[in-house]
Amino acid sequence: MATAESSIGSTPVPSKGITAEERKVIFASSLGTVFEWYDFYLYGSLAAIIAKQFFAGTDPNTAFIFALLAFAAGFLVRPFGAIVFGRLGDMIGRKYTFLITILIMGVSTFVVGLLPSYASIGIAAPIILVALRILQGLALGGEYGGAATYVAEHAPHGKRGFFTSWIQTTATLGLFMSLLVILGVRTAVGEENFAAWGWRIPFLVSIFLLGISVWIRLSMNESPAFAKMKSEGKVSKAPLSEAFGKWGNLKIVILALIGLTAGQAVVWYTGQFYALFFLTQTLKVDGLTANLLIAASLVIATPFFVIFGILSDKIGRKPIILAGCLIAALTYFPIFKGLTHFANPALEAAQNSAPVVVVADPKECSFQFNPTNTKKFTSSCDIAKQILATSSVTYSNEDAPPGSVAKIRIGDKEISSFNAVLTPDRLNFNEESKKKEAEFKKVVGEEVKAAGYPAKADPERINKGMVLLLLVILVIYVTMVYGPIAAMLVEMFPTRIRYTSMSLPYHIGNGWFGGLLPTISFALVAQQGNIYYGLWYPIIIALLTFVIGLLFVKETKDNDIYATD
Structure with a gap:
């Protein structure tokens, strides 16, 4: 684990402001990561349509759950991507590793846009689709750790929370970008054409984003921490065995997972994805209205990623993350009941x-x-x-x-x-x-x-202002747990195994605990018969993280990220 930062030795002297080179690092890393999240989230935003295109011949419930699981397939393999690309990142460098990941992601997304449907090629369609989702998951498993590590290792001491918070905005901005493109195409071609073929356009557009991302990343230099370590001959030759074969480091990996990222993940996915699924699938709000409301909530709340990142530089990462988990767990039931009240009062x-x-x-x-x-x-x-x-x-x-x-x-x-x-x-x-x-x-x-149960939400009776307010609150919870998490994970591990060590707990937390949340929650609802019963899953995980994090996870904001051991 990294030790407290010293003012002597080879640690760079902190700069007082943000230099032009630092701005370029933040912008270039963040922009490329936005595009990668855009690629990844297109599937989630179009799960219902993809279910009809690739899982035809099943009843609506099974088709939707199947589509969600194909979405989750990309998440299940993310930890394996973290291991593969984390190892490369600690051995050959941060820059070239996450250049490879964006190439894999971009090409896989583009091919989804060209893939024939179930009606055209039968069972081969869903098989190829899931294979592409697996490739996307592997790529994303290597992308986030590389970008977060790269930016943090460029950041001056005392500003790592601020610098890395821009990386934390990229997931939400990628989701927002995917929603905007989908809405634009939907409006341009009409609902019928969009369901038939227009849904492919957002996937095909990704090829242009891929070109921009590759060009940007080719112009970037290696991180100073890795370059320094390489010049001193201290690069790890076996990062996997160092990271997970030694109990001292493995213990920190486990604490990072249970005491940080698991709770962060379920709060994140509840606030963005589950909220969207709840509006469209449970409350029967039309897709256009639901997506517009989610998009508006993201626009309003996204600046709080940076606000909480800056605040974490002053008071610490741990109190903000754990407070977000606790407040979310205590308020989910009233908030989601409020969504029902304001979005579909006839159902209530x-x-x-x-x-x-x-x-x-x-x-x-x-x-x-x-x-x-x-x-x-x-x-x-x-x-x-x-x-x-x-x-x-x-x-x-x-x-x-x-x-x-x-x-x-x-x-x-x-x-x-x-x-x-x-x-x-x-x-x-x-x-x-x-x-x-x-x-x-x-x-x-x-x-x-x-008996009064509506087939769909009445657009005239949706209180859009109150629904938006509740959605904004849910996204602010997301910013609390997610804004400081990158800085904290980077600071928990030494430079020589940082990419590998931080990537695995992040992607197990977000790939497994978070990525499977919609599927698990909807299955719980169907079993119990209560539309709010699925909330117990994120509430229990968030409370577990709060307790473990409070008792066993140490604050990291003053750790020396140039320490190699």
Whole structure:
């Protein structure tokens, strides 16, 4: 772990202002990283459309979960990218490593825009798509650690939080940029054409961003900390074994994960991605309105990344990050209930006036998580819950006698479900079950509508001002946990293994704890029957990080980042 910075020795003397070269480092690193995040987030922003293009032939719920998992595939491999490119970054340098990562990301994104749909090439389409997402995940696993390390190693002492906070804005700016491009193309070609072919344009545009990024990064010099270490012959020959094979450093990696990045990740993804999914999938707000509101919240709140970065230089990184985790965990339930109240008041009213109950034998109810689409749920309980989840109906569960057929109770009315029979290949319901399913959906739909549950949010009744305010609060939480995190991770590890050591906990935290949040949360909602139940996942993780971070993670703002051991 890096030691406290000394005013003697070879540590560079801090500069009082920002030089032109330092501005170039921040701008060049940040701009390239914005483009890389833009590439990565296009998929998340278009998950619903991609589900129809590449996962055709499945029911809407399964298709959407499948699309989310393909999105998550890029996150699951990010730690492996961190290991591969982190090792290269500690051995050959920061500059050339994250030049390679942006090439992989840019080309993979461009190919997604050219990829034929499921209707054209069948099962090969989703297979190639997931392969491209894996390449993107590997690239991003090496990108962030390189950019953060590069900028921090250029920063004068006392300004690392400020310098690296610009890198922290890039993820949000990349998401914002992807939303703007999508909205622009949607408006230009119309909804029908966008769903058919227009969605490809934002992916194809990335080739121009790739060219700009490569040109910028070729003009940059190696970081002074790495150059100094290389000139002294202290470059690590085995960064992986040094980083993870020695308990002293491995312990810090584990603390960085559990006590910092896991909580930071779930707060980040709840505030940006889960909020968008909640608006569109649960509250049935139209995609254009939801994206505009999210984009506006990002514009308003993004400066707080830099504000909290500067503040972390003065009072420390740890108190700001942990405060963000705690406040978020304590306020998520009222904020998301507020989103329901202001975005879809008819849904809130229906939940209060016409409670829905699934009466079923609990042994017949499964945890409906089917990422591979190889299983059809056939019990009357599962069929009833799936239909209600599709309609964003909150329901409670009531035990029924063993072996009885599940029923849906809406107010004083009861609708009997049915047990389905599969075809011999076990991939679909047989003809009789399909007829029963269609009739059951029709009856449930009519009763749900009669009880006041809306098919979609009424645009005239959306209180856009209050929805925007709540979204801004969620993004400010993101800026609290994310603004200082890069500086803190850089400062936790010595120069010779910094790229490797900081990248792994960051990408396990954000790739696994954060990247899987939408899928896990939506599956929890479908299981429990409460549209807010998925919030328990980020709340528990954020509270865990708060406790571990408070007790075991040390402040880092005064550490010497030029220390090699």
